[in-house]
Amino acid sequence: MPLVSSTPLLRTARAEGYAVTAFNVHTLEMLQAVVEAATELNAPVILQTTMGTVQHLGADYVVAAAKVAADQTHVPVALHLDHCTDFAMVVRCIRAGYTSIMIDASMKPYADNVRETLRVVEMAAAIGINVEAELGKVGGVEDDIAVADHDATLADPEECVRFVSETGVPTLAPAIGTAHGIYKGDPNIDFERIGRIASMVDVPLVLHGGSGIPEDQVKRAISLGMAKMNVATELRIVFTDAIKKVFADNPKVDDPRHYLKPAKDALREAAKEKIRMCGAANRIKRG
Template identity: 60%
Template sequence: MTLVSSTPMLKEARKSGYGIVAFNIHSFDMLYSVAEAAAELDAPVIIQTTVGTVQNLGPDSIVKTARAAAEKFHVPMALHLDHCTDLDVIIQCIRAGYTSVMIDASMHPFEENIRLTNQVMDIAKYIDVNVEAELGKVGGVEDNIVVSDKDAEKAVPAECKEFIERTSVPTLAPAIGTAHGIYSGDPDIDFDRIAEIASLVDEPLVLHGGSAIPEDDVKQCIALGMAKMNVSTELKNAYSEAIKEHFLEAPDSLDPRKYLAKAKDVAKELAKSKMILVGCAGKAPEIKEKAYSNEYKLDSLQV
């Protein structure tokens, strides 16, 4: 199975009441740790990269590695560009073979957000590439996008409905009180707002800032209609802490195969715990049957 668009898998997840985890990876062995976790649990998964990771590793190399992992482990796997504000980078990633992209125009006024989102939709809707947009402003730091607590704004339910009607965007990330990064206290999630938005739109909703949210809160978000949960900082920290621990215990052990293997195993176990939490473990066969019965490939995209 090659890389697939996340649209069908997320629609199926929302309809069936579970979630799919999207993991931000920063290296190729992190990508494989997530892919192996999905294979061991027979779970669909979304691999995400920030613009910074695209610039560091290169979109072509990322796509080739993700395709190899998808074909090796044979689970439904999408490759998503997270929080991108630059149309040229979005086009570059789609041409390389990304199957999902996020246009983040949430820092702009509502009408401008619609205009910029429609620019991406005009490209992606013809080639089965998922598009994600954001309404409101999720606080915290994601790559080079910084939103302070005072500037964070929750999404307006009626605007979510209008936004989807005017853009036909297949996935929407409404700001509902979560933040990027690790929380200093419990997040102030507005569950009533999620429920109201979900009652107005059928499209899968995306939970940003999914690192270290209390498990009961995650389950409630999923039950209310959040079909995709993003995990970035928690995975990155677990991976890095494993390397730090290796050198604290054995400072002269300089073989990268040893300390990277430890980091990869720790990241894999974290990824598995998140997949189990959102309920997608064991859902790969169902996703293949219901969402990808006629598997398509993105090898010959012309953008």
């Protein structure tokens, strides 16, 4: 099937109490592995690329690969631009065929965040593309965007209501204590805040920083209203560690197929684990 907007996927997930897993991919093998995992588990899935990945591969190449993967599966696949701070790249990715965009102006004053988000929402609404925006600041490092722990701020529930009303954004990523990257200690998720925000806004909520969150905390966050969980760092580590093992066992390997296949296989299994954790398995029936 063709690539789809993530808006209906996330609305269904929120209504039915599970989350669609969104995976950041950087290579063809990573993209294939994620879609294969979703296909095996009959789960909707979101492919994500950072600004850096778009710059590295090119938006047209990413879209072409994602379209082929979507055409070869029965599950819905969306393609999302994650944490984009550059309006020109937003336009470029929409024109290339992305079906979901995150405009991230969360580091700017509230009024600027509203203005920049509204600009993208108005452009995307005409062609049915999902838009995601962030309120508050998620700590950690995502691609080239770094937020120190002391600069991270949690989203205010009342401000979330205003923000959704003023922008019409169909998907909201409120900062609730998660962080990008792997946690140094236990995650400090504000579950009460998730519940308050979810009870006050009717749009699907996004859990950023999904790598390394214990399963019980993921499920609790989803039960409170999170409808999308982003996973990036864990995938990179699994993929890279599998390649390292190949070279550790056989340093003379010089055929990329011989070290990329084990990496792809390992990533597929990791993706399946996250999909199951989010309760998204077997949500799609084979036609």
